[in-house]
Amino acid sequence: MADVAAGDDEAFRALTEVLYGPALGTAMKVLGSRAEAEDAVQTALVKLWRTAERFDPAKAKVETWFRRIVVNCCIDRKRSLKPVDPIDEAFDLESDEPGPEAETAGLMRDKRVGDAVMKLPARQRAAITLFYGDGATMNEIAEALETTPKAVEGLLARARAELAKMLEGLREEL
Amino acid sequence: MTGDWNVNPPSNDEEPIDRLLTAWARDRDVEVGPDAARLAADRALAEIHAAPQRRWMPAAIFGGSVAAALGGVLLLSPADDPSGSGAPGAAPGVELASSSSSSAPAPGAVDDGLPRFVGTEAALAALPEDLPDLDDPTDDALMASYVFTLGPAEEPIY
Known part of the structure; x- marks a missing residue:
């Protein structure tokens, strides 16, 4: 995570490999749609990069930190979308x-x-x-x-x- | 792939509704292609690296607009000094006279052949007779808008 905060693209790719699947699963549960979940996780990945320097390993695990970002992205996304049955x-x-x-x-x-x-x-x-x-x-x-x-x-x-x-x-x- | 973030059993009473919800929430078999994560990372990186350029665009457009507007104001303003000496009312080629200046060259002055102020009489003769009063509005484009703004009494009544 420190490497990601330092702007290391390869470290970001490696971290995404670990986080992507679980994040997609959570986003699909919250959003109910794979396409929306993929978009939300995509947004969350960009936010992860931009907030990486604020990450404090003493307070939370990377997975917990990213889960928070994903859930927030899902809720934001749901707010911005009209409900469609x-x-x-x-x-x-x-x-x-x-x-x-x-x-x-x-x-x-x-x-x-x-x-x-x-x-x-x-x-x-x-x-x-x-x-x-x-x-x-x-x-x-x-x-x-x-x-x-x-x-x-x-x-x-x-x-x-x-x-x-x-x-x-x-x-x-x- | 299953989600395995902090998976602990819910601590509340195991009622039927809890069993249903636990089964539903833990079923996260999401088909993730072998390159899906890498593609997502690359897309995110492309957005991240492109963003700083895009963030400059509004600032550049705003800055350009302000510069163009200022340029327009300067072009539209009537020139007070055709010579461009920066001294309003001064005649071409005449420097402003100070109260201590005289027709005699200053002691120690070097004659380098450049045009120089030679005396207060010439300067005074070259000055326009009707110097603008300090109370007069300055004659520029901003004041033009003031001049042509209708007063309350002149507002048309519809």
């Missing part, structure tokens, strides 16, 4: 029949959970992704979302209650 979203949510893309019960269930999560505001979605997916602590999520741990608790509680309501139909499957 996927064409098949309503059909898939209302129907209990598995679609052609969801051949197994597990895939179908994940799709329904994903669709429900996509209905949440971007910040709640990011909090859910970081908490359940990354096992991030309240402090880490608060840092990523630039808010307080108390506010994160509220975000998570609201998101969880909303999702529990939306996914009531899946309770029997578990």
Whole structure:
């Protein structure tokens, strides 16, 4: 990271090799679209370079630092985009029949959970992704979302209650 | 490729909704091509290295506009001194006289053949009779806009 801060292109490429895949996975969970996720990660990489000199290894790991940048880029991107429902979203949510893309019960269930999560505001979605997916602590999520741990608790509680309501139909499957 | 950032189990109660969300959030099998990361890094580097040039563009355009505007003002301003000596009202080839100057050459002055001020009479004769008063507005393009601005009484009523 110090080499990146010093302007070393090769160090930046090497760091990107490590960070890109996980970052894309997180961005896809928050944004729900691969194309948007790739754009968000691209923006995050540029921000990583520009803020590299502010990185303090004593405070956080590079992965945590970059995750914060990625989540912020995702939220910024979501704010700037008009919400557009996927064409098949309503059909898939209302129907209990598995679609052609969801051949197994597990895939179908994940799709329904994903669709429900996509209905949440971007910040709640990011909090859910970081908490359940990354096992991030309240402090880490608060840092990523630039808010307080108390506010994160509220975000998570609201998101969880909303999702529990939306996914009531899946309770029997578990 | 799976995300493996600080993966710890969520510490809250494992209710069905938590199991669902954990399963969903941890499923991050994202197909990433072998060169995807490198391509992304190269694209980012291209943007990073191109950005400083782009950042100068607005400043260059603004600076150029200001310079052009100043140039226009200078061109449009009527010249007070056709000789370009910088002394308003001074006649061509005549330097301003100081109160201590006289027709006699100063002691120790060197005659180098250059045109020199020779006396107050000549300078006074060359000066225009109607020197601008200090209270008069200066005659430049900025004041022209002042002159041609309608006063409240002259504003047309629609």
